[in-house]
Amino acid sequence: MLGALTLLLLYQLAGEVIVQFFALPIPGPVIGMALLFATLVVRGGVSNELRDTASNLLQHLSLLFVPAGAGVMVHFSRLGEEWPAIVGALVISTFVTLGVTGLLLCAFLKRGESQP
Amino acid sequence: MTPRLAEIWVYLAASPLLGLTLTLLAYQGAYWLYRHSGMNPAANPVAIAVAIIVALLMLTDTSYATYFEGAQFVHFLLGPATVALAIPLYAQLPRLKRMFGPALVALAIGSLTAIVSAIAVGWALGASRPTLMSLAPKSVTTPIAMGIAEKIGGLPSLTAVLVVATGILGAIVAQWLFRLLRVKDEAVQGFAIGLAAHGIGTARAFQISETTGAFAALAMGLNGLATALLLPILIRAWGG
Numbered sequence: 001m002l003g004a005l006t007l008l009l010l011y012q013l014a015g016e017v018i019v020q021f022f023a024l025p026i027p028g029p030v031i032g033m034a035l036l037f038a039t040l041v042v043r044g045g046v047s048n049e050l051r052d053t054a055s056n057l058l059q060h061l062s063l064l065f066v067p068a069g070a071g072v073m074v075h076f077s078r079l080g081e082e083w084p085a086i087v088g089a090l091v092i093s094t095f096v097t098l099g100v101t102g103l104l105l106c107a108f109l110k111r112g113e114s115q116p
Numbered sequence: 117m118t119p120r121l122a123e124i125w126v127y128l129a130a131s132p133l134l135g136l137t138l139t140l141l142a143y144q145g146a147y148w149l150y151r152h153s154g155m156n157p158a159a160n161p162v163a164i165a166v167a168i169i170v171a172l173l174m175l176t177d178t179s180y181a182t183y184f185e186g187a188q189f190v191h192f193l194l195g196p197a198t199v200a201l202a203i204p205l206y207a208q209l210p211r212l213k214r215m216f217g218p219a220l221v222a223l224a225i226g227s228l229t230a231i232v233s234a235i236a237v238g239w240a241l242g243a244s245r246p247t248l249m250s251l252a253p254k255s256v257t258t259p260i261a262m263g264i265a266e267k268i269g270g271l272p273s274l275t276a277v278l279v280v281a282t283g284i285l286g287a288i289v290a291q292w293l294f295r296l297l298r299v300k301d302e303a304v305q306g307f308a309i310g311l312a313a314h315g316i317g318t319a320r321a322f323q324i325s326e327t328t329g330a331f332a333a334l335a336m337g338l339n340g341l342a343t344a345l346l347l348p349i350l351i352r353a354w355g356g
Contacts, residue, residue, distance in 0.1 A: 008196040015199070025267065026344040027260045029198035033337050036202035046203055054200035057193065058333075062162045062283075062319040063143045064194045067187035068258045069166040069280035071273050073173060074180050078247065078274065085241035089251050090278065093234040094285045094312055095293065097255060101226035101335075102299040102308035108218030109301065 004053035011036045129178060135186020142168040155323060157288045162280060162316055194259050194315075198340075201318075201333040208330040211303060219307060223335065226311045227342040230255035231350065249351070250274040253343055254282045257314040260340040268351045279314065286313020287320035306331030311339045 015032030018024070024031070040046055072079070079086065128134050146164035153159040173183055184191070205212070212219075234251045243251065249270030253261040258279050265275035290309045299305055302325050309317040310332030318336050322329030 005196065008199045011199045012195045025264070025348055026341060027263045029195045029259060030337060030340045030344070032195075032199040033202045033205075034341075036199055037205055040202060040206040041209065046206060051203055054203040057197050057200050058204065058319075058322070060143070060147075060319075061197055061322075062160075062316050063139075063165075064190055064197055065162050065258060065280050065283065065316055066139055066143055066165045066169065067184060067191040068276035069162055070169045070173070070183065070187070071180060072166065072277045072280075073170045075271075075274050075277055082243050082247050085238045085243035086247065086251065086278070088241045089234045089238035089243065090254065090282055090285060092237045093230060093251075093254070094282055095289065096233045097226060097230040097312035098286060098290055098293055098308050099297055100229045101222055101311050102294060102304055103297060104225060105215075105218055105222040105304045105307055106299050106301060108222065109215060109304065112215075112218060 001049065001053055001056075004047075004050045007050065008032075008036075008053070008057075129176075129182065132186035132189070135183040136189055137186070138169060138172065138183070139165075139187045139190050142172075157291065157320065160284045160287055160316075163284045166280070194257070197315075198257065198259065198337075201337055204326075204330040204333050205337070208303075208327065208334065211327075212334065215303070219334075219338075222307065223311065223338050223342055226308070226335075227255075227339050227346060230312060230339070231343065231347055245269070246271050247274070251278055252347055252351075254278045255312050255314060256340045256343045257336055260344055264344055264347055267348055280316065283313045283316025286317040290317065290320065291324070302328045303331045307335040310335030310337075314339070 011032040012029050014035055015030065016028030018031050019026060019028045142165040143161060145168065146161040149164055150159045150161045169183070173180065231252050234254055235248055238248050238251045246269065249268045250265050252268065252270065253264040253275060256264070256279070258276050261275050261279045262272040266272050286309060290305070290313065294305050299308070305324070306321045306328035309321045309328070314336045318329060318332040321332035
């Protein structure tokens with residue numbers, strides 16, 4: 001648990017250093033995820049400890065969004081003024097993005113199966 | 117309140133303990149409701165937990181900044197959790213190799229759809245520029261979206277709220293929409309949820325199946341990368 005958590009933090013740290021060093025527009029944890037993924041592919045496996053720690057951490061992934069979500073109280077006045085545009089944009093964009101991505105990938109995969 | 121209790125309250129209100137405990141309690145309460153609703157997507161635990169916390173903070177006249185001093189410890193874990201997504205992703209490696217090309221094209225078009233549709237609808241309905249720039253990265257996970265919003269002239273804290281709202285919305289409507297559109301493949305469903313509704317969608321996807329969750333994690337990571345790369349370029353091209 002402790003070793004695996006340290007490992008995750010080290011990869012995040014490596015990601016942050018790379019982002020700062022090359023002035024990349026990508027956040028450090030995403031680079032850290034890519035680095036860890038590459039490491040797993042090269043090593044050809046995940047240790048049980050790392051797998052258990054990751055699954056513990058990811059089991060309540062949505063908890064981690066609660067503090068940011070509570071920030072809504074700071075923006076009540078802006079939301080009060082602009083809510084039709086914000087609600088409209090969120091609802092329409094979320095539906096369209098889900099639909100377009102789902103249908104597109106479905107169509108691609110079907111075409112791939114019909115011409116092997 | 118007796119003077120003694122008031123003293124204790126002043127002491128506790130200034131320490132991070134209260135914010136942290138409140139976050140965990142509110143979430144567990146919300147999760148209990150969610151489980152007892154038979155995991156109904158409409159009873160989204162993030163939405164309920166946020167409602168409980170905001171109500172309590174306003175009732176006790178506590179500022180968000182004070183609350184966040186404690187809640188930041190939970191918020192911080194988003195970083196290592198993002199790194200940890202590499203593990204379920206790795207578990208899907210064989211399947212990932214088979215659909216690599218189609219997934220990449222779906223990623224590019226899906227990511228553009230998320231950005232352009234949010235800006236276009238917001239603009240048509242008269243949103244201000246800082247609001248539009250905060251809406252643009254709404255489909256990617258909080259730390260990424262906040263970083264992007266800062267770079268393009270949005271408000272990072274507003275972005276965080278819009279990101280969470282998008283995630284909740286995506287988690288609630290996804291399965292209903294897929295039934296309507298007859299998208300049955302679990303990997304495809306996961307990919308679309310992760311791309312459109314990041315971590316909150318991914319958390320929901322893991323409850324549908326391991327495969328759905330892994331592909332949601334994949335799409336969430338990829339869309340984080342794609343949006344971080346595409347959005348600043350798009351805004352510059354727009355003459356922003």
